[in-house]
Amino acid sequence: MLTLSIVKADTGGYVGHSAVHPDMVAEAQRAVDRAIQNGLLIDAQVVTCGDDLSLIMTHRYGRDSHLVHGFAWETFRATTRVAQDLGLYGAGQDLLSDAFSGNLRGLGPGYAEIEFEERPSEPVLCFLADKTEPGAWNLPLYKIFADPFNTPGLVIDAKMHAGFVFEVYDLYEDKRIEFDCPADLYDMLMFIGSPARYVIHSVRSKALSEAAAVTSTQRLSLIAGKYVGKDDPVMVVRCQSGLPSIGEALEPFAFPHTVAGSMRGSHHAPLMPVRLEDATPNRFDGPPRVVGLGFQIKDGKLIGPRDMFADPAFDRARAQANEVMDYLRRHGPFEPHRLPLDELEYTTMPELEKRLADRWSPLPAPAAEQVPAGEAASSVSGLRR
Ligand code: 13P
Ligand code: 13P
Ligand code: MG
Ligand code: MG
Ligand code: MG
Known part of the structure; x- marks a missing residue:
């Protein structure tokens, strides 16, 4: 092996x-x-x-x-x-x-x-991301291995038609579950749609009983108990001959989906597919980047890489990512650009809660209602005129 x-x-x-x-x-x-x-x-x-x-x-x-x-x-x-x-x-x-x-x-x-076990021809894709978390792979993995609108092989390739098994980690409770897809699709989506907590760790082919994809799944903040930077995950996808074709594995990245990360790890921003030399998230520490490196493996040797997003066919995804970034940036410190309170990597909230504790007061009681003389209060139940 x-x-x-x-x-x-x-x-x-x-x-x-x-x-x-x-x-x-x-x-x-x-x-x-x-x-x-x-x-x-x-x-x-x-x-x-x-x-x-x-x-x-x-x-x-x-x-x-x-x-x-x-x-x-x-x-x-x-x-x-x-x-x-x-x-x-x-x-x-x-x-x-x-x-x-x-x-x-x-x-x-x-x-x-x-x-x-290396096949006679072994094409693999290595995806590397910066300024985001491991759940960023959930949406592309779903599309690659479970969505026939992305991957026609699921319908027309006899070795893919039986589907794939997804192994999902619950990073908050350190436990795992397997979803047998397509049968378990709807169950699985309920979980992996929350990528901060539920992360696809691996995918395997049912027909071939072979590992097809694997991701790095750790969340640094959950290990360290505090913010130490985003996880900036990686992923490997094996391709062709009963596994998704190279083009099927790259196709989800033509949609720059929104992920958590970017500035201070605390903002939603689009995941931009880029060529290697553009993998430098400068603007607002983002937008988060992904590169895709293609290799053929022969006798264990890495023949490559080919820089798979160095392709004008991904220009529109990049342009769209820039547009989405402009749109989200204008929210400044407001959600949904800024992450919700319980997902924030940086926060001043505990300190603020303490400092402002004695400046909070109960809401004022509703003003006593003025009932005109002669009208019974019971004539309208709860409705103000
Ligand atoms: P080629 O004919 O270029 O080898 O393409 C085969 C294929 O299945 C592409 O997805
Ligand atoms: P990195 O995890 O890439 O170091 O990013 C940290 C950060 O806070 C960027 O604003
Ligand atoms: Mg980084
Ligand atoms: Mg850093
Ligand atoms: Mg990091």
């Missing part, structure tokens, strides 16, 4: 939260080159989206491997040191612990790992 692992972290921003400094990328590249040489990794590439650095790696150690996770952790410590030397913003931002303990769970870096 081959494992494709994307492990990612924000270990410092250049400038602010907008990008990764080239020296950090070079440091990570040196580390993965050594790991390929010494046989830990079969192949690997270092890619950035906004201020997040992703290690895209192939290896034979399976998911949650302490060797591979430990390597990623050490690499992020090294890029953190580079960020510190250059005084970059938020050096080590996503490393929430001082010590590595077996695997990356709960330590801050995000990871999406998928295990499979």
